[in-house]
Amino acid sequence: MTGGAGMMGGMGVWMFVFPLLMLVTVAALAAVGVLGIRALASQGDDGSADAEPDESPVELLQRRYAEGELTEAEFERELERELERESGEGVNARVSGDPDRTREAERAGRD
Structure with missing residues (x-):
């Protein structure tokens, strides 16, 4: 006779260890x-704080x-x-009185 080592002995310790390992694995994946998600949500699009x-x-x-x-041209335009x-x-409001170089370039390109 084989004692408890054969099929008649059942699963033994693995009956308790396997479900415990599955539970720990699922919990670790959920925590990660x-x-x-929290790390991604805390960052802005470029990693800086919003205005x-x-x-x-x-x-x-x-x-x-x-x-x-x-x-400078983008700033003035916006x-x-x-x-x-x-x-x-x-x-048509101007803040600094400087000519808008972008529009001058567009006019020069059309002529």
């Missing part, structure tokens, strides 16, 4: 998933220009659009 909610659109443009995200939107009249 939750941590990964403050009380920042006006003009202040946002000024900050982006100061940080180098916008060129600022002009924002000022037109704020005035509601469509008046």
Whole structure:
């Protein structure tokens, strides 16, 4: 006779170890998933914090220009659009009095 080592002995210790290992594996995968989702959710699109909610659109443009995200021509163009939107009249507003180099280049290209 084989004692408890054969088929008659049943699963033995594995009857308790296998479900425990499955439970630990599922819990570890769930924890990694939750941590990964939280890490992705805490980052902005570019990893930086979003603009403050009380920042006006003009202040946002000024900050982006100061940080180098916008060129001078882009800044002036976006600022002009924002000022037109704020005035509601469509008046062509200039802040600094400098000519818009982008429009001059477009006019020169058409001639």
